[in-house]
Amino acid sequence: MGKYLKEDITFFWIDMEHGNERRCEMIKIVDFSKVQGNNLPYGGNAGLKKGFTWNGENWFLKFPKSTKGFRDMEISYTTSPLSEFIGSQIYEMLDIPVHSTKLGVYENKVVVACKDFLQPGDRLYEFRELKNIYSEELDVFEETTQTSGFNTDINAVLKVIETNPVLNSTSGVTERFWDMFVVDAFIGNNDRNNGNWGLIYTLQGERKLSPVYDNGNSFRNKASDRQLLKTMGNEEAIQNSAYKIVHSIYVKENGGLINPFEFIEAGKYEDCNKAVERIVPKINLHKIISMIQEIPEKYNNIDIMSPVKKEYYSLMLRRRYEDKLLPALEKIREKDKEIDSVLEQKAMEACMKRTAARTPERKLDKELEH
Numbered sequence: 001m002g003k004y005l006k007e008d009i010t011f012f013w014i015d016m017e018h019g020n021e022r023r024c025e026m027i028k029i030v031d032f033s034k035v036q037g038n039n040l041p042y043g044g045n046a047g048l049k050k051g052f053t054w055n056g057e058n059w060f061l062k063f064p065k066s067t068k069g070f071r072d073m074e075i076s077y078t079t080s081p082l083s084e085f086i087g088s089q090i091y092e093m094l095d096i097p098v099h100s101t102k103l104g105v106y107e108n109k110v111v112v113a114c115k116d117f118l119q120p121g122d123r124l125y126e127f128r129e130l131k132n133i134y135s136e137e138l139d140v141f142e143e144t145t146q147t148s149g150f151n152t153d154i155n156a157v158l159k160v161i162e163t164n165p166v167l168n169s170t171s172g173v174t175e176r177f178w179d180m181f182v183v184d185a186f187i188g189n190n191d192r193n194n195g196n197w198g199l200i201y202t203l204q205g206e207r208k209l210s211p212v213y214d215n216g217n218s219f220r221n222k223a224s225d226r227q228l229l230k231t232m233g234n235e236e237a238i239q240n241s242a243y244k245i246v247h248s249i250y251v252k253e254n255g256g257l258i259n260p261f262e263f264i265e266a267g268k269y270e271d272c273n274k275a276v277e278r279i280v281p282k283i284n285l286h287k288i289i290s291m292i293q294e295i296p297e298k299y300n301n302i303d304i305m306s307p308v309k310k311e312y313y314s315l316m317l318r319r320r321y322e323d324k325l326l327p328a329l330e331k332i333r334e335k336d337k338e339i340d341s342v343l344e345q346k347a348m349e350a351c352m353k354r355t356a357a358r359t360p361e362r363k364l365d366k367e368l369e370h
Contacts (some may be wrong), residue, residue, distance in 0.1 A: 074224035080216035087215030121203025177276035
C-alpha cells in the first residue's frame with residue numbers, strides 16, 4: 001500500500017437483519033500521517049487538501065472542515081470525509097462512474113483520500129464554466145432568465161444542457177444530471193452545485209464526462225451524535241430529516257429551493273422519471289447498510305464512525321428508499337403500463353380500421369373472380 005501507509009482490517013460487526021455476529025473484512029482504514037506532499041493544488045470549498053503521490057498516482061487528502069462560524073454547532077469539525085467516502089461508495093454500487101476514495105486518518109483526524117482522475121494534460125471544466133458558452137437559443141432565453149455560471153434555477157440549468165453546443169454534443173450529460181439528482185436525494189447531498197460536476201478535455205482532444213466527485217455534504221455532516229439520537233427518537237423528526245424538510249441546490253421556477261423527493265414524486269420531468277427507473281432498481285439496501293456497518297468505529301483510539309452514526313445513516317437511507325423512491329418507481333411503472341395500454345388500444349383500433357377499409361375491396365375481388 002505504499003512505504004508510509006498502514007492499514008487495519010480485522011473487526012467484528014453485528015448483522016442486525018439476521019441477529020448474529022459476523023466476522024468479515026472491514027473497510028480498510030489507512031494511516032496517511034506520514035505521506036509526503038507533492039504540492040499539487042486542489043480547489044473547492046470543502047476544506048483543506050493535501051496532494052500526494054501513492055503507488056505512482058496522484059491523490060489528495062480532504063480534511064474535515066471547521067464548524068467555526070456555523071450556528072448551534074456541537075462538534076468542532078464536520079464529518080465530511082466520512083460522508084465523502086460513504087457517498088462515493090454508494091455511487092459506485094449503483095454503477096455510476098465516481099472518483100476512487102480511501103477512508104483514513106491523518107494524525108488525529110479522519111480524512112478521505114481521493115484519487116486524481118485527471119491524466120497528464122487533461123483539463124476539468126466545471127459546469128459553471130461550460131454554462132456560459134454562447135448559443136443563439138440561449139441568447140434569446142437569457143432575455144427572460146439569467147443563466148450565469150452560478151445560477152441554479154432548474155429550468156435554466158436544463159435549458160443550458162439542452163442547447164449548449166458543448167454539453168448537448170457530449171454523450172450522457174442529461175442522464176448524468178438526473179442520475180446525480182436522484183442519488184444525491186438518496187444520500188442527502190444538498191450541494192450538487194454548478195462547480196462540482198463537469199467535463200474532462202483530454203490532451204488528445206477527447207471530451208467526456210468526469211466521474212462524480214464532491215459528495216462530502218451528504219448525511220447531515222454537521223450534526224453531533226446527540227442531535228442524531230434526538231432525531232431518531234421521534235417519528236416526525238425522522239420524516240423531516242429523511243425527506244420532508246430537505247432541499248437540493250436547485251431553485252424552483254417560482255423561487256425557493258427544490259425538495260428533491262417532492263420533485264421526483266410529481267413525475268413532471270420525463271428524464272427524471274427515467275433516472276428513477278435506472279437507479280432505484282439497483283439500490284441494494286442490505287449491501288449498502290452492510291458497507292456502513294463494515295466501517296470501523298475506531299482506529300488507534302481515533303473515532304472513525306460511531307454506532308449512532310451507523311444507525312442514523314442506515315435509517316435515513318432505508319426511509320428514503322422505502323417511503324419515497326420505491327413508491328415513485330412504482331408510480332412511474334404504473335403510468336408506463338397505462339401508456340402502453342393506450343398505445344396498444346390505439347394500434348388495435350388502427351388495425352381494425354384498416355381491416356374494415358379493405359373489406360369492400362375483398363368483396364369486389366371475389367365478384368370479379370366469378
